[in-house]
Amino acid sequence: MRNEKGPEWTEVTILQEPEKGGGNFQVKCGHCELMFWGGATRIRGHFLGQVASGVKKCTKCPQALKKQLQDIDQAKREQETQKRKVQDLDEAAATLPQGPTKKQSTLKAAFGKQDKSKVDVMWGRAFYGNGLSFRLINDPHFKAAVEATTDFGENYKLPSLVSLRTTLLDKEKVLVAAELKSFMASARSSKATITSDGWSDTRNRPLLNLLMVTPKGEKFLESVDTSGDTKDADFIAQVVGKAIKDVGAETVVQVCMDSAAVCKAAGRKLEVHFPHITFTPCTPHCLDLLLEDMGKLDWVSSVIAKAKTTLKFITNHHKSLAIFRSLSKLELLKPRETRFATNFIMLQRMHEVKASLQQFVVSDAWGEWNQKSSHEMEGEEVHDILTSATFWKGVKELLAVSESIVCLLC
Amino acid sequence: MGKVYYAMFLIGEELGALKEGTSEQHLGVKLSAIKYEQISWLWRKRWEYLHSDMHLAGFVLEPEFQSAEYGQDQNAEVMQGFLNILEKLVPDADDQTKVLQQLAQFRNQEGLFGRPDIQAAMRAMPGWKFWQQWGQQVLELQTVGVTVLSQCSVASACERNWSTYDFIHSKKRNRLTPQRA
Numbered sequence: 001m002r003n004e005k006g007p008e009w010t011e012v013t014i015l016q017e018p019e020k021g022g023g024n025f026q027v028k029c030g031h032c033e034l035m036f037w038g039g040a041t042r043i044r045g046h047f048l049g050q051v052a053s054g055v056k057k058c059t060k061c062p063q064a065l066k067k068q069l070q071d072i073d074q075a076k077r078e079q080e081t082q083k084r085k086v087q088d089l090d091e092a093a094a095t096l097p098q099g100p101t102k103k104q105s106t107l108k109a110a111f112g113k114q115d116k117s118k119v120d121v122m123w124g125r126a127f128y129g130n131g132l133s134f135r136l137i138n139d140p141h142f143k144a145a146v147e148a149t150t151d152f153g154e155n156y157k158l159p160s161l162v163s164l165r166t167t168l169l170d171k172e173k174v175l176v177a178a179e180l181k182s183f184m185a186s187a188r189s190s191k192a193t194i195t196s197d198g199w200s201d202t203r204n205r206p207l208l209n210l211l212m213v214t215p216k217g218e219k220f221l222e223s224v225d226t227s228g229d230t231k232d233a234d235f236i237a238q239v240v241g242k243a244i245k246d247v248g249a250e251t252v253v254q255v256c257m258d259s260a261a262v263c264k265a266a267g268r269k270l271e272v273h274f275p276h277i278t279f280t281p282c283t284p285h286c287l288d289l290l291l292e293d294m295g296k297l298d299w300v301s302s303v304i305a306k307a308k309t310t311l312k313f314i315t316n317h318h319k320s321l322a323i324f325r326s327l328s329k330l331e332l333l334k335p336r337e338t339r340f341a342t343n344f345i346m347l348q349r350m351h352e353v354k355a356s357l358q359q360f361v362v363s364d365a366w367g368e369w370n371q372k373s374s375h376e377m378e379g380e381e382v383h384d385i386l387t388s389a390t391f392w393k394g395v396k397e398l399l400a401v402s403e404s405i406v407c408l409l410c
Numbered sequence: 411m412g413k414v415y416y417a418m419f420l421i422g423e424e425l426g427a428l429k430e431g432t433s434e435q436h437l438g439v440k441l442s443a444i445k446y447e448q449i450s451w452l453w454r455k456r457w458e459y460l461h462s463d464m465h466l467a468g469f470v471l472e473p474e475f476q477s478a479e480y481g482q483d484q485n486a487e488v489m490q491g492f493l494n495i496l497e498k499l500v501p502d503a504d505d506q507t508k509v510l511q512q513l514a515q516f517r518n519q520e521g522l523f524g525r526p527d528i529q530a531a532m533r534a535m536p537g538w539k540f541w542q543q544w545g546q547q548v549l550e551l552q553t554v555g556v557t558v559l560s561q562c563s564v565a566s567a568c569e570r571n572w573s574t575y576d577f578i579h580s581k582k583r584n585r586l587t588p589q590r591a
Contacts, residue, residue, distance in 0.1 A: 190538075193561045197568030211567045215538060215560045218567045253499065254464060254561045264459075276498045280462040282565040283414050290456040297448055400436035401449055404424045408417050 008043045008069060031060040041076075044069050085153045180219065184251075187214045192247070193254040194221075195282075196240055196263075198231070206231070210243045213256075221246065233265035241270060244277070255279050259286045287409050291402060292340040303394035304343050306385045307350055308335070310357075313382045317373075323365045328356035341409050344402040347395050354392065361386045412472030412537060414563050415465045415488070416480070418457050425450050464561065466491025471555045473532035473540045476517065483517075499557060505550055512548035522547050 015035065016026035024037040029046060036046065036055050045053020047061045047069050127134065136142050149156050159168055192214045199207050208231075209223040221243050229235055236257075244252050255270055257263040259281030267279025294300050311332055314320050324332070333349045335342040350357065360366060361383045370379040385391050427433040431440030441449070469475055470482065470492040482488060500506050516523055522544060523529070532540055537559035545552025 190560050191557045195562070195565040195568050197565045197572070199572045209568050209571050211571060213562045213567050220571060253557055256561075256563060256565050258565060259459060276501075278462060278464045278495065278498060280464045280561075280563055281460050283460065283563045284566065286456055286460040290452060293452045293456065294449060297452075299445065396436070397439055397441060397445070400428050400433060400439040401425065401441070403435065404421045408421070 006040055006072060008040055008047065008072070011047070011065065012043055029058055031062070032058045034058065044073055048073060081153070081155055085155075183214075183216060183219060184247075186216055187212065187219075188248070188251050190214055190216070191253045192251050193256050193280075194240060194243055194247070194252055195256045196236075196243075197258060197282075198226075208236075208239060210240065212247055212252075231262060233262050233269055236262060236266035237269040237273070240266065241273060244270070244274060249274055249277075252277055256282055258282050259289065284409050287405055288340050291344060291405060294402070295340060295343065299394065300398060303391065303398055304347070306391055307347055307395070308343075309378075310382050310385050311346065311350070313375075313378055314360075317375075319369050319373075320366065323363065323369070324356065324360050327359050327363070328353045330356075341402075341406055344398070344406050348399055348403075348406075351392075351395050351399060357386050411464060411468030411559050411561055411563055412470070412475060413468075414460075415469040416472075416475060418460070422450070422453065422457075425453060463491040463494040464558065465563070467495035467558050468537075470513075471541075471558050472537045473535070474537065476532065495558060496554065499554055500550070508550045509554055512551035515548060516551065 011030045012027040013030060014025050014027055018024055024039060024042075026035065026037050027043065028035045034046070034056055036042070038046075038053075038055060042053050042055050044050075046055040047058050047066060049057035049061075126132070127136070192212045194210060195213055196208060196210050199209070201207055206226045207223050208226050210221040212219045212221055224239055226235075240255060240257075244255075252274070253276065255267060255277060257267060257279075264279070264281060267281075270277060271279055295304060311334060314324050315332060315334065330349065330353050332353070333342075333346050335346045366379075370376055370383075373379065424433060424435075425441075425446065428436065428439060428441045429443070429446040431438075433439060466488045469488050475482065496506055496509060500509060515521070519529075528544060531544065535543070538556050541552050541555035541559065545555060
């Protein structure tokens with residue numbers, strides 16, 4: 001029985017039906033008027049210009065038709081491969097030796113003989129040789145790809161380098177774009193926040209990036225190179241305003257930026273321009289500024305400065321660091337420039353290892369080393385700081401004050 | 411969103427406790443009056459700076475903060491903030507009245523909101539999810555609840571985005587202009 005005829009049949013006129021008992025049609029191409037014998041496969045071969053089909057290539061085949069037929073062709077080929085695979089398996093199963101127990105041996109057991117451990121070793125080498133991250137093995141996309149490969153069977157060939165960087169990449173782009181479309185639809189119903197932040201990249205260009213955030217996820221909108229621009233309120237309001245318009249003003253209900261004064265002023269401007277949008281300063285940034293404000297108080301800054309001096313001294317000399325490490329299980333933590341809160345985290349750790357630090361400055365090893373070294377003065381200073389009750393009282397007070405704030409930040 | 415307001419409030423409470431020397435976490439620490447004044451002044455200043463109506467509206471709408479211990483009925487400030495946001499999100503006056511009526515329903519625990527299992531859900535679920543799941547009784551309020559509570563109050567997504575730029579390797583990075591990113 002014949003199946004329903006595919007779209008390739010509408011593009012040709014049938015001149016002669018096959019004789020009884022099957023065979024080929026004689027057809028005439030509707031585009032280039034070539035006459036030939038064949039079935040669906042040969043007709044497709046004609047339009048797609050497949051040499052293997054043995055038919056001359058159609059000279060006037062329209063692109064749309066070509067595309068359509070290509071898809072069909074691909075699907076047919078996959079079907080064939082599948083069929084062949086099942087056949088192969090069946091044949092292989094039939095030739096398996098039957099054990100004396102007459103227990104039917106499973107396919108898995110028969111093919112598992114190809115030693116899994118060997119394959120594992122090769123996977124391992126592929127990972128180690130390329131410095132791939134170990135957790136890639138748990139990555140859902142990676143797992144899915146490997147599973148699909150084993151399902152496909154032994155005929156699978158890896159995509160070529162060229163297709164990986166061209167066609168496959170294009171396909172992926174289309175897929176992601178489709179996902180983004182549904183994401184945008186959900187954002188329109190739940191509304192979104194536009195967030196923005198500035199940064200200097202490794203070439204020291206001042207950049208500004210814009211993201212759209214919803215509970216479902218974030219979407220990167222744009223990054224702007226602001227080299228040479230004055231980053232005043234008007235400028236920022238203009239950049240963010242453009243992003244809001246691009247997304248669709250009705251989708252956005254909030255703008256969240258650093259709490260720097262210009263950003264706040266820009267936020268006010270945006271609130272006037274889009275009455276339904278509220279500006280909210282970034283909470284962690286604001287809390288960090290609060291800690292920074294606190295750091296400017298005299299009693300706070302003196303404690304922090306002392307702590308830093310100590311830290312620098314201990315970590316800058318490997319001898320002292322070695323002595324300290326022999327006394328404490330925990331490392332000292334160094335503060336970073338961009339986040340003021342790290343100063344408080346440093347104090348926290350120092351307080352945790354207070355006993356070790358104090359033991360350190362009174363230890364014989366330290367005394368011996370410090371006397372011989374050229375920085376005896378500094379060493380004395382560190383000794384005084386670490387044994388001073390006022391310093392530790394200050395540390396304790398500061399920790400008490402900052403803990404709830406740092407806790408909220410982390 | 412609403413949690414920020416409450417967290418800042420807690421920090422204030424903690425500072426007060428430190429002044430009195432009654433902080434449970436930091437026994438034996440008692441700040442001198444001057445130090446307390448300095449710190450709490452800074453805290454107040456920054457808090458005013460951070461203040462946005464969104465935080466206040468979030469506090470009002472967050473189901474977790476409905477019980478009497480959070481004292482919302484005596485807090486004129488948060489209600490004002492909520493009204494400001496309401497005006498922005500719901501321009502129509504009739505709809506605004508509806509939302510306010512529905513808020514009263516919610517607060518008085520009418521209908522669904524009176525059930526103990528739903529009240530347990532209020533405390534356990536993220537606010538916007540709660541409104542999405544259980545706000546059918548108060549449709550207009552539901553929309554406002556989901557909208558306000560599902561917004562973020564941090565720009566950390568942007569910071570994470572920068573770290574992607576960091577990973578891009580030198581040769582390609584030099585070619586990667588912001589226009590192409």
